[in-house]
Amino acid sequence: MEIIKISNVTRTYKIGNVETQALRGVDLSIESGEFTALVGPSGSGKTTLLQLIGCLDQPTSGSILINGQDVSRFNRNQRADIRKATIGFIFQFFALIPTLSAYENIEMPLLLNGIGAAERRERVQKMIQAVDLADRARNRPDQLSGGQQQRVAIARALVTRPTMILADEPTANLDTVNGKQVMDIMSRLNQETGVTFIFATHDPRVVSYARRVVELRDGLILENHAGAAAK
């Protein structure tokens, strides 16, 4: 089932009098349950595309349909609602709230979604075990390693049972061992839960996990082919 349909999307940034076209007319369709890598060098537009799919930003032109809804013209609150209900994020810099414990960071999206206390507790416990951090639940981010922080971010992204997880360079700040661990978890959860994963990377080891690879260059999709994991 197609959950994302991107049609002729452009995104132009204006800094002072200088206009930069980050995306120049992208068409892309993503099916439910995909494990897709957006690859390309710096400045190719993969992060911009991820931000547009994640409703963190709006395209200059074109349309983005998520579950059949055109989100490209949504207002701020509508975009916040769809992010809250449909999308989970994993960022390169872990992006945890430093004043909250691992448990509370994972719990936060559930609170925003108005989930009751008993169900919150059950879901957070389940996710924290899924990322193998049950013994670090009360630790704050600064008491966790980079790998552990990214695992908390994965749990937080998945706890609301979103339609898709968007990960921007999820292993860029991790060493090889932790990077592999994070990708293993993401891959396993994709298979177990069926949630769609789209991740931006330029790390070939990460790309090797993808079952589909979308290569971008200069704001355009250069190639769109099956990944190594699909073969």
Add this chain to the structure above:
Amino acid sequence: MLLLYKIALRNLARNRRRSFFSALALGMGLALILLIAAVIRGETEGGLKSSIELQSGHIQLHAPSYDPDKSSLAWEDLLENPQAIAERVATLGPVIKAATPRLYASGIVTSSDHSLGVSILGVDPGSPANAPYQNGLVSGSFITADDREGIVIGEALAKKVDLRAGDKLNLLVNTSDGDVDQQNFVVRGIYTTHTPSLDEAVVLLPLAKTQAIAKTGERASSIFILLSGNEQLALVKPALQALPYQMRDYLEMNELFVILEQYADSFMIFIYMIVLGVTATVIINTLVMAVFERTREIGILSAIGMKGGRIMALFFAESSVLAVGGIVIGLALGAVAVWYATVYGFYIGDFGATGFAMGERIYAHMSAQDAISLTVAAFIVTLLAALYPAMVAARMEPVVALRGGK
């Protein structure tokens, strides 16, 4: 809501010192305005109370032609049979604390080589209206009704003309026929009302003696009436207005105090605005710094679906925690300052205006209404101070905030 406060508390705890000083700034601001309010309230209420007790009473009745500015002793300007009028007033019930005839005259006190102009107050020595003078005796005793030679003078006058209780003085008095008379008196007592301008200018004689020396017969300048409280004025005023006398109430007689109180009230609003404005600026600065330090966190919260309204609520939660902390500090500091000013007061010395019954010390008086309204105002101002930083945070585009605002 609990989570917002949990995050707010932890965010404030990140920079404990900064948060403490922000709360302290609010606390000091609140303590300052509480003290100012209490002092101003004490000054105006205390001044009015002194003036009523010492000079004006709550109500005075005069002959219709009496001009209070001239203190005329002409018979037609005085009340005939004043004791009967006072007794009639007293029948209005327990709201009348005292109703007593008084005769006002002017004269000159002379002692050895000193002489000074004074106001002579002829009083019924047995009336409770004389309590401030009787209770304020620093030496000697009070005059009695049949005392033909006794006089009570103020401490400031005694010092100026170098007199002590038991000493003799000469009093030159203007009489009702436009002439002057003089007599030697013995200083029976020396009083202080802690109002230097009054203590220097007012001497007390028994009413009968004053009538005799001023040649007014059994007449008096006024019936001096004290009520059980200021608010009783409206109750007795209609009954007294029905009498065939000129009536003046304490509001008319203390117009200066009333104007001063109104002026102080409006002036104080500006002072409150300045103090709370400075405090609000400190809070704004703290929260704006917090917004810029936590831009990326705001982006994260926004990315996971927190709406602008809730992000604003987060900053309001922080400012409300700061406000509560500041108010606790402010009430503690304010309570100490107000307590000191209430018990010990501030010495202002001789206010310098003759006839203006302002004491030599200002004592604070904190009303519950002032304390509550100023505390609520401080809380609201602190919350309002969060508006700008909260709006800055809520309006951040998540994609920009995630980049740290760049």
